[in-house]
Amino acid sequence: MTHPIIEVANLTKQFGSLAALSGVSFQVGGGEIYAYLGPNGAGKTTTIRILTSLTRRDGGEVRLNGYDIEKNPLECKAQFGLVPQHTNLDADLSVKENLLIHGLLHRMERRAITRRTGELLEYMEMSDRLQTVVKKLSGGLKRRLLIARALMHAPKILFMDEPTVGLDPAIRRSIWGFIKKIRNDGATIFLTTHYIEEAEVLADRVAFLDAGKMVAEDTSANLMAAIGQWAVDYLEESRLRTAYFKSREEAGDYILTRASGCTVRRVNLEDAFISMTGRKIS
Amino acid sequence: MIRGWTAVYLRELFILRRRLAKLIPSWSVSPLLYLIAFGYAVGRHVAVGNHSYLEFLIPGLVAMASMTQAFAISSEINIARFYWYIFDEFQSAPISNLAYVLGEVLAGMTRAFLAGLVILILGACFGVVLSYNPLFWAALLLNSFVFASLAVGCAMNVRSHADQTLLTNFIITPMAFLGGTFFPLSQLPGWGQNLLQLLPLTHAAHAVRAAAFNDPAQAVDYLVLTGVGCLCFLFAILSVNRAKA
The missing domain is CATH 3.40.50.300 (P-loop containing nucleotide triphosphate hydrolases)
Structure with a gap:
């Protein structure tokens, strides 16, 4: 600065x-x-x-x-x-x-x-x-x-x-x-x-x-880097949850452990906000 | 300290210019009705001292119109403040409270001056032309200074536009009827006359009428209007910060 x-x-x-x-x-x-x-x-x-x-x-x-x-x-x-x-x-x-x-x-x-x-x-x-x-x-x-x-x-x-x-x-x-x-x-x-x-x-x-x-x-x-680079959204007990990973490979490995209904995407600022406050911005 | 007042005043003049074609007819309606009903119909055969009732009425209407139109600036300020948020533009600009109040008070006085002119033109249409000498205009401007300053102060203190309407109902409307506009105060008992001497409009109507009739001016009228006007102006300056959340 x-x-x-x-x-x-x-x-x-x-x-x-x-x-x-x-x-x-x-x-x-x-x-x-x-x-x-x-x-x-x-x-x-x-x-x-x-x-x-x-x-x-x-x-x-x-x-x-x-x-x-x-x-x-x-x-x-x-x-x-x-x-x-x-x-x-x-x-x-x-x-x-x-x-x-x-x-x-x-x-x-x-x-x-x-x-x-x-x-x-x-x-x-x-x-x-x-x-x-x-x-x-x-x-x-x-x-x-x-x-x-x-x-x-x-x-x-x-x-x-x-x-x-x-x-x-x-x-x-x-x-x-x-x-x-x-x-x-x-x-x-x-x-x-x-x-x-x-x-x-x-x-x-x-x-x-x-x-x-x-x-x-x-x-x-x-x-964003503080929580990872990649996010995996998945459904658990009818609720959308997200897991964060440092690399795409780690995210891919995680998806394999889940049955279905997963999507992988880049981490964004909303993820960072949620991880810190437990609340969404918008 | 007062740099920036021109911006506040000029904004109000721009708005006034855009609306003038609608405002002039609206300023004419009530006085026209008073002139027809009280002046022409009821008062045709009534005299007040050496003057016809119509001659008595017109200076009173000038005082009343200058009061109501000067005070009307409070509605304009509140609409700008509560609905259009334009007050924020002034509050975030590097101008003093004095500059802001001065600009708005001058805008109120300008409206009052124009509304007074409308009455004089209407009076001329009814065949009444009185003496419009410098003292007449001084009294009109002092009266508008009092009520424009009061209007700005009130506008800074109210919390909604509805509150502003209440102020008009409780302050302006009673004063319009009791401040020597429609009847000579000498008709009232002594205590009533003394009570109504507390109203600035009473002094304004008296001063305007005396000037219009070429009667001797009473310094007390001008002193009261100047004093009350200065107090109201100070009240307005001190109230500007109250408008902040």
């Missing part, structure tokens, strides 16, 4: 009797794509809302690009762009107006806003939509506009909360392409997801979050 640009220590958040976050700590290096993976209700959105100043934390420390979220709130907010889970564009305004408002909120000059709007719409392949009213855009285009808006002020960090939730597979893959492009241009990306494939394809490092606690954090390859 390079020099940390996101530093989180002992983050806690309580909603009534529910501990949404219990002492979560992690660091994300500059230029990294960091995936925060967990089932619904694990605390992913709560974390991202605290990091983006939308929700108050109960305890812990957060620093973004060296700025403390408590002591330097405005400087902190200038460091990131946010792609929220819910589309929060102004539906009655045009694409251009949405980007203009965001630029002004981030204290950009009008000329810089105009230039950046052109660049970003070209970048997101929607230059022909400048004057389109947002409510007339498709779901995929709204998502691209959300990303463009978050990048408007050229933030060092991009927070993405479930960036492809609800999108069809083709659009999801195109969004992945944009995310990789943004990282290659130098931004640090923190994304929450409950899509296994999304984390596997995009992330340099993955954190597992379960019931408000961080269970593990490493590269996808290391998290």
Whole structure:
């Protein structure tokens, strides 16, 4: 990991009797794509809302690009762009107006806003939509506009909360392409997801979050390698069970010991998550 | 400290521009009904002091419309907050609470100003043109400042859009009828007059009416509106953080 640009220590958040976050700590290096993976209700959105100043934390420390979220709130907010889970564009305004408002909120000059709007719409392949009213855009285009808006002020960090939730597979893959492009241009990306494939394809490092606690954090390859390379799914007492093996040969030998109904496949992040928590992600 | 208010204000102006063709008729309906029912039908042969009842009514309606439209910004904020999540965009931007409140209050005041203009045009259609001097506009703007600031503060404190409707029913509607809009307070017993002096709309209606009739202005009206407006503005600034979960 390079020099940390996101530093989180002992983050806690309580909603009534529910501990949404219990002492979560992690660091994300500059230029990294960091995936925060967990089932619904694990605390992913709560974390991202605290990091983006939308929700108050109960305890812990957060620093973004060296700025403390408590002591330097405005400087902190200038460091990131946010792609929220819910589309929060102004539906009655045009694409251009949405980007203009965001630029002004981030204290950009009008000329810089105009230039950046052109660049970003070209970048997101929607230059022909400048004057389109947002409510007339498709779901995929709204998502691209959300990303463009978050990048408007050229933030060092991009927070993405479930960036492809609800999108069809083709659009999801195109969004992945944009995310990789943004990282290659130098931004640090923190994304929450409950899509296994999304984390596997995009992330340099993955954190597992379960019931408000961080269970593990490493590269996808290391998290998976910790349980093996190959998985065998089999039925036992009408329940689907999985056994993990270091090599395909070992998996093959195991299949021979079972009567029938076995399938062999590569281990994925979901297997790693289940082996650590006993629960599925999705 | 206030950089960024232009973005908040400009957003509301964009929305206002898009909806203006629908808003102007909607702002006209209630005043038109009051003018026809109370001013033209009931009050045709009624005089209040040296003025016809219609002349008495129009400044009161201006004060009332500026109050209701300034306060209506709270509904806009709540829809943006609870349904569209646009409030998150402001909360995650590097702007101060002061800048956010200033932008929203100015938006409420703009709506109030336009709604007041609609009443004056309707009044002209009924043949009533009064004196619309600087004091008249000052009173209108101060009144809208009070209620736009109160609206932003309330919008930050309510937990649902339904709660907001309750506030309107309990605060704005009684004030609209009791704040000297439709009848002269001098008709009431002394204790009633004293009680209604506590309402900012009473002072707004009095100040607007005095200016429109070229009567001498009473400094106390302007001082009360300025003082209450500043308190409500402070309440709004202090309430912004409460809107966070």
